[in-house]
Amino acid sequence: MSFDEIIDRRGTHCAKWDKMEAIYGVPAETGLAMWVADTEFRPPQCVQDAVARMHAHGVYGYYGDDTAYLEAIRWWMETRHGWSIDPAHILTTHGLVNATGLCVDAYTQPGDAVVLFTPVYHAFARVIRAAGREVRELQMPVVEGKYVLDIDAFDAAMQGNESMVIWCSPHNPGGRVWTAEENAAIADFAIRHNLALVSDEIHQDLTYPGHVHRPMALTPGVEDRLVTLNAPSKTFNIAGSHTGNVIIADDDLRARFAGRMGALGLSPNSFGLAMTEAAYSAEGAEWVDGLVAYLDENRRIFDATIAAIPGLSSMPLEATYLSWVDFSGTGMALSEATRRVEQDASIAANHGGTFGKGGESFLRFNIGMPRAQIEDACARLESAFADLQ
Numbered sequence: 001m002s003f004d005e006i007i008d009r010r011g012t013h014c015a016k017w018d019k020m021e022a023i024y025g026v027p028a029e030t031g032l033a034m035w036v037a038d039t040e041f042r043p044p045q046c047v048q049d050a051v052a053r054m055h056a057h058g059v060y061g062y063y064g065d066d067t068a069y070l071e072a073i074r075w076w077m078e079t080r081h082g083w084s085i086d087p088a089h090i091l092t093t094h095g096l097v098n099a100t101g102l103c104v105d106a107y108t109q110p111g112d113a114v115v116l117f118t119p120v121y122h123a124f125a126r127v128i129r130a131a132g133r134e135v136r137e138l139q140m141p142v143v144e145g146k147y148v149l150d151i152d153a154f155d156a157a158m159q160g161n162e163s164m165v166i167w168c169s170p171h172n173p174g175g176r177v178w179t180a181e182e183n184a185a186i187a188d189f190a191i192r193h194n195l196a197l198v199s200d201e202i203h204q205d206l207t208y209p210g211h212v213h214r215p216m217a218l219t220p221g222v223e224d225r226l227v228t229l230n231a232p233s234k235t236f237n238i239a240g241s242h243t244g245n246v247i248i249a250d251d252d253l254r255a256r257f258a259g260r261m262g263a264l265g266l267s268p269n270s271f272g273l274a275m276t277e278a279a280y281s282a283e284g285a286e287w288v289d290g291l292v293a294y295l296d297e298n299r300r301i302f303d304a305t306i307a308a309i310p311g312l313s314s315m316p317l318e319a320t321y322l323s324w325v326d327f328s329g330t331g332m333a334l335s336e337a338t339r340r341v342e343q344d345a346s347i348a349a350n351h352g353g354t355f356g357k358g359g360e361s362f363l364r365f366n367i368g369m370p371r372a373q374i375e376d377a378c379a380r381l382e383s384a385f386a387d388l389q
Contacts, residue, residue, distance in 0.1 A: 003041055003294040004370050020348035031346040032377050037172070037322060039237045039368030043279065044287035047236060050278035054271065063270035066092075069277045073245055076280035081204060083215045089249050091258060092268040096202055096229045096244040097123045100166070103227055104131045106260045107196040107253075108163045115158075115165035115195065117149075118356030121172045124200075125356060136162050139357040140174075146315055147174045151185050155192070164196040165189070170203045170213060170319035173355055173364045177211040177318040180219070187222045196253070198227045202244075205235040205288055207319040208296050223249050227257065234320075235288055236279045237368075243272030295321050298367045298374045305378035310388045321368035324352075328361035330388060338363065345380035 010017045010028060016036035021028045024035070042048070054060070070087035077083040093099040104127060108114060113134040116124055125135045138154045140147040167186050170177045178186075190197040199216035207213050217228055228247040233239040248254035261267075278284065299317050306314040306323070311330030314323050327337040334352075341347050341363060352362030367374060382389070 003291065004372065005042075006370050006372060007040060007042065009040070024342050024348040026342055026346050026348040031348060032373060032380070033348050034366045034369070034377065035348045035350045035364070037234065037366060037368075038239045039321060039366070040370060040373065041237050041291065041368070043236045043238055043275070044284050046278045046281055046283040046287075047238065047275050050274045051271065054274055060270065063268070063273055066273060069273045072277045072280035076285075077215070077247075080285065081213060081215055083217055085217075085247055086249070089247050089254065091246040091248065091254070091261065092273070093244045093246055093261070094266060094268065095233065095239070095242040096200060096231050097127060098242070098266075099229050099244045099246050100124060100198070100200070101127045101131065102246075102257060102260050102264075102266075103164065103166075103196070103198045103229075104128055104133060106256045107198075107227075108133055111161070112163040113159065113161050115162050115193075116356060117154075117167070119173060119352065119359030119362070120166075120168050120355060121200070122350075122354040122356070124166050124168075134161070135356075137357045142358075145313070147171060147176055149182055149185055151189060154189060158193055162193060162195060164198060165193075167197060167199045167216060169199055169201050169216060170207065172203060172320055173322050173324040173350075173352075173359070173362070174315050175317035175320050175322065175324060177207050177213055180214050183214060183216050183219045187216070187219045190225060191221065195225070196227065197222055197225050198229065201228060201230045202234050203320045204230055206292060206295070206321060208292065208299070208317060211318040213319065217247070217249070225253070226250070227253060232276050232279045235291075236275075236284065238272075238275050238279070241269070241272035241275050243268055243276050245276075294371075295368065298369070298371065299323070301371075301374055302365070302367050302378060305381060308389070309381065309385045312385070321366060323365045323367050324362055325349075325365060326362050330385075334361055340384040341381070344384035345377075347377060347380060 016033045020026045020033050074087050110132040113136040114128045115136045118137045118139050128135050204213045231244040303314050306312045314325045350364035352359035
């Protein structure tokens with residue numbers, strides 16, 4: 001397929017395009033949607049064919065025998081990430097936000113605190129607070145333009161009522177691909193404070209040249225507390241399938257998670273299972289390689305534009321299609337910078353403050369779109385901040 005094809009998603013029950021006017025005041029007809037973390041690309045043909053086969057059959061009953069589905073996940077993790085897993089360790093949820101909520105339910109009690117290294121994906125805090133738990137925000141420092149860990153400061157900020165930590169790897173919104181040493185430091189932190197360790201690795205497949213995602217499960221000594229979350233949704237743009245994988249090697253942890261799923265009557269939908277099985281294949285892998293190369297050029301173009309506007313800076317993306325742009329150098333209030341983006345440029349981007357402490361001066365831009373739309377976004381931003389140049 002051509003990633004250059006512009007597909008009009010307006011009026012298709014698309015949250016990203018059909019809700020941006022109500023939320024951001026960006027006109028639906030002329031605005032650019034760069035907020036929700038899905039892309040503007042059709043999935044590979046193998047996924048389309050899987051859905052077409054289901055449609056051709058025409059009977060949409062209960063799904064049975066998930067052997068091939070589980071084997072596809074096992075094959076993908078082994079061949080793409082060097083991680084050998086037992087298919088029996090895989091549980092399937094209604095997406096990863098659902099999986100996060102189940103982890104909070106299974107491994108914490110009301111009044112407990114859950115640790116987040118902020119700024120970080122905003123749904124984590126939303127789910128934690130909705131469950132009656134406290135969010136323990138540990139703000140990551142920025143060194144040489146990217147987020148790093150300050151374990152001593154993190155240790156000092158702990159208050160003793162924490163029971164779980166969520167690790168975002170690769171990092172959203174900062175785009176970091178964490179090193180083996182950084183994973184080990186977080187593992188040690190979890191062990192030292194006796195925390196369940198939930199590693200959200202949904203962006204694992206979207207790493208740029210020179211960077212390699214390392215699953216937390218390859219870190220020694222954490223098997224008895226580790227829950228890994230991943231999904232094909234960001235990789236293949238099938239978030240609407242609401243299918244997430246929860247991989248738990250420890251028998252007790254897995255039983256507790258499965259128990260909560262059973263108590264709530266949760267099971268995956270057949271379309272999501274069929275799409276995942278098709279995506280996690282040799283054809284899907286070839287498509288992902290093409291996608292990452294395309295996104296890499298989008299990244300280069302967008303970053304060059306941001307760097308050319310005085311006072312703006314974007315964190316160097318090592319993974320994801322989410323550009324994290326700091327406006328603090330402009331000297332203007334963030335409200336003014338946001339007004340220019342939303343009203344002058346007619347671009348909807350996520351407000352950084354929703355990602356927790358440390359995100360207040362940022363906006364997050366989704367660059368997972370055709371090249372012409374990236375170039376349009378760049379021109380709009382250049383015009384909106386022309387007086388600074």
